[in-house]
Amino acid sequence: MTDILRVQGLRKAFGGVVVANGIDFSLSAGDMHCLIGPNGAGKSSFFRLLLGEHAPDAGTITFDGNDITNLRSFQRIRRGISVKFQVPGIFKALSVRQNLEVAFQDHLNGQSLGTKIHEMLDFTDLHAEETTPAGNLSHGQQQWLEIAMAVGVEPKLLLLDEPTAGMSPDETRKTGDMLHDLNARGITILAVEHDMAFVEQIARRVTVLHFGSIFVEGTIAEIIDHPGVQEIYLGTADV
Amino acid sequence: MISSETTPRSLLARLEGPQTMGRGPVFWTAAAIAIAVAAAYPLMADAWTVGNAAYFLIWTFMAMGLGVVWGYAGALSFGQTAFFGLAGYAYGVITLNLGAAYGLTLVALILAVAIGGLFALVIGYFMFYGRIQGVFVGIVTLSVTLVLETFMAQTAGPQWRIGEARLNGFNGMSGMPPLTLPWFGDDIALYPGPSLYYLLLGLVVICYLGLRIMLNSSFGNVLVAIRENPHRVGMLGYDVRLYQTLAFAIGGAFAALSGALYTAWGQYITPSSMGLTSAALPIIWVAVGGRRDITATLIGTIVVLAGFQSLTIYGSQYALVVMGALLLVTVLAAPQGLVVGAMTFLGRIFRKDKS
Ligand SMILES: Nc1ncnc2c1ncn2[C@@H]1O[C@H](COP(=O)(O)OP(=O)(O)OP(=O)(O)O)[C@@H](O)[C@H]1O
Numbered sequence: 313m314t315d316i317l318r319v320q321g322l323r324k325a326f327g328g329v330v331v332a333n334g335i336d337f338s339l340s341a342g343d344m345h346c347l348i349g350p351n352g353a354g355k356s357s358f359f360r361l362l363l364g365e366h367a368p369d370a371g372t373i374t375f376d377g378n379d380i381t382n383l384r385s386f387q388r389i390r391r392g393i394s395v396k397f398q399v400p401g402i403f404k405a406l407s408v409r410q411n412l413e414v415a416f417q418d419h420l421n422g423q424s425l426g427t428k429i430h431e432m433l434d435f436t437d438l439h440a441e442e443t444t445p446a447g448n449l450s451h452g453q454q455q456w457l458e459i460a461m462a463v464g465v466e467p468k469l470l471l472l473d474e475p476t477a478g479m480s481p482d483e484t485r486k487t488g489d490m491l492h493d494l495n496a497r498g499i500t501i502l503a504v505e506h507d508m509a510f511v512e513q514i515a516r517r518v519t520v521l522h523f524g525s526i527f528v529e530g531t532i533a534e535i536i537d538h539p540g541v542q543e544i545y546l547g548t549a550d551v
Numbered sequence: 552m553i554s555s556e557t558t559p560r561s562l563l564a565r566l567e568g569p570q571t572m573g574r575g576p577v578f579w580t581a582a583a584i585a586i587a588v589a590a591a592y593p594l595m596a597d598a599w600t601v602g603n604a605a606y607f608l609i610w611t612f613m614a615m616g617l618g619v620v621w622g623y624a625g626a627l628s629f630g631q632t633a634f635f636g637l638a639g640y641a642y643g644v645i646t647l648n649l650g651a652a653y654g655l656t657l658v659a660l661i662l663a664v665a666i667g668g669l670f671a672l673v674i675g676y677f678m679f680y681g682r683i684q685g686v687f688v689g690i691v692t693l694s695v696t697l698v699l700e701t702f703m704a705q706t707a708g709p710q711w712r713i714g715e716a717r718l719n720g721f722n723g724m725s726g727m728p729p730l731t732l733p734w735f736g737d738d739i740a741l742y743p744g745p746s747l748y749y750l751l752l753g754l755v756v757i758c759y760l761g762l763r764i765m766l767n768s769s770f771g772n773v774l775v776a777i778r779e780n781p782h783r784v785g786m787l788g789y790d791v792r793l794y795q796t797l798a799f800a801i802g803g804a805f806a807a808l809s810g811a812l813y814t815a816w817g818q819y820i821t822p823s824s825m826g827l828t829s830a831a832l833p834i835i836w837v838a839v840g841g842r843r844d845i846t847a848t849l850i851g852t853i854v855v856l857a858g859f860q861s862l863t864i865y866g867s868q869y870a871l872v873v874m875g876a877l878l879l880v881t882v883l884a885a886p887q888g889l890v891v892g893a894m895t896f897l898g899r900i901f902r903k904d905k906s
């Protein structure tokens with residue numbers, strides 16, 4: 313399989329804090345991959361580097377066969393990446409519908425835009441809140457809206473930073489099912505996740521990040537059995 | 552960027568939408584009545600008063616443009632008067648050189664608006680592509696207008712002329728022709744009075760409806776999203792800087808339209824039109840009416856201008872103090888704007904009636 317994403321020697325430090333310490337990582341097209349690691353491991357920072365919010369000190373990022381290291385964020389997105397951030401970045405003063413419109417109108421219009429919005433309102437169960445300002449939604453609903461805005465564009469690569477944070481087990485499962493659907497339609501997914509049940513539900517392969525470096529990569533079974541991973545989470549790993 | 556669906560029907564549908572208050576038969580009936588009353592006004596008033604009313608209409612373009620830039624796109628420009636003044640001078644220079652025959656004043660009007668709009672495009676480009684944001688937009692734009700004022704004020708010498716037109720420094724330019732419509736044999740010069748009033752009223756209606764359509768289009772959607780969270784808009788694949796620059800250029804072109812019309816109206820333009828006081832006034836009109844709604848901006852501007860005018864009878868310093876107080880009261884008591892507050896209130900009453 314071809315790699316949709318290839319990261320080589322990615323490095324970034326903020327003063328003394330090294331958030332990415334020479335990351336080599338690749339993701340084959342069609343994969344569904346989880347990135348795990350303790351708090352502060354650099355998972356969100358890795359996403360920000362992929363998205364061009366931080367300029368790396370060294371290294372290259374190749375997406376879909378093209379070097380995107382020097383592209384601006386919006387240009388990377390336009391090539392087929394979409395993202396759900398850890399902290400919902402919805403437009404609070406705008407209605408739920410407008411949020412979805414802004415997210416999708418660049419890809420769809422007219423009839424198909426309406427259909428997609430309807431589909432996403434179904435999916436998020438927000439039909440009754442269609443005209444409600446997004447800022448008035450509960451935290452969970454905001455999270456759903458943020459996910460809908462990311463998945464509705466059907467990108468080539470979907471980045472999800474803690475998609476199930478604060479969700480009930482039922483909701484978490486529903487999210488997992490939806491991701492399987494998207495993946496079956498050919499969308500590559502990379503998700504940061506803490507909930508191991510969810511990781512088991514979706515991930516074919518798992519990468520463990522620790523102190524800005526890749527600690528180990530493997531199948532979920534290999535990761536769970538790996539002696540070092542437990543220690544990392546317990547904070548006793550020797551690095 | 553702009554939706555490919557642009558049939559006349561889909562355009563008309565955009566006259567209503569989440570970005571503009573007012574929808575349905577009640578609103579449009581009220582709007583039609585307001586236009587009818589405005590159209591009947593010259594029949595009831597003398598020519599001097601009508602010419603004065605035309606003067607109020609002239610400023611609404613700059614106010615609506617500021618509404619787009621500030622209220623919708625979220626960038627507080629303190630220097631719309633730069634584009635106003637530049638276009639005002641441009642109209643003077645062009646007409647003094649070309650004359651008023653063959654409808655050339657209308658060409659001058661269009662050129663002046665284009666010059667003002669282009670200047671705004673350039674300023675906007677350097678600001679937004681240079682990552683200037685927040686209060687710094689206000690500081691940069693204010694500096695631009697004050698620099699222009701200072702520059703124009705020192706053009707008193709005879710060497711400061713463009714063709715036939717002397718710039719005349721602090722005293723300003725005068726003697727340019729008013730807008731003149733070509734007519735068989737006998738051109739119609741639009742001095743302040745009913746015909747100019749009707750022309751302006753028509754322009755206001757066209758611009759207002761056009762802006763409603765633009766603001767409810769996908770372009771308008773992106774502008775308000777940028778106001779709410781520019782970072783997220785970028786992460787949805789939009790070039791935020793481009794949208795901000797375009798909105799700024801549109802706002803500048805509207806200010807330029809006001810400026811050229813102002814010069815044509817009074818056949819007069821001075822550097823103080825770009826000064827601090829002039830720069831502050833549009834912000835007061837827009838804030839008091841309500842910056843986040845184009846209808847509120849339009850109504851608020853006309854009401855505040857009429858109020859200001861009646862106050863200046865007691866002295867212009869006094870009127871300015873009242874304006875400042877009005878701004879303060881709005882910011883503290885009704886930060887969304889007084890007209891927006893009133894419209895929300897009326898909307899609630901009508902909806903209650905229906906249910
Ligand atoms: N802009 C920044 N400036 C300085 N330090 C930063 C910056 N961004 C992140 N860091 C630091 O880098 C480290 C990694 O942060 P990051 O948010 O990537 O971790 P994470 O793996 O996503 O953690 P969590 O699981 O808590 O979300 C943290 O110690 C954080 O404080």
Ligand SMILES: [Mg+2]
Pocket residue numbers: 355356357398473
């Ligand atoms: Mg994180």
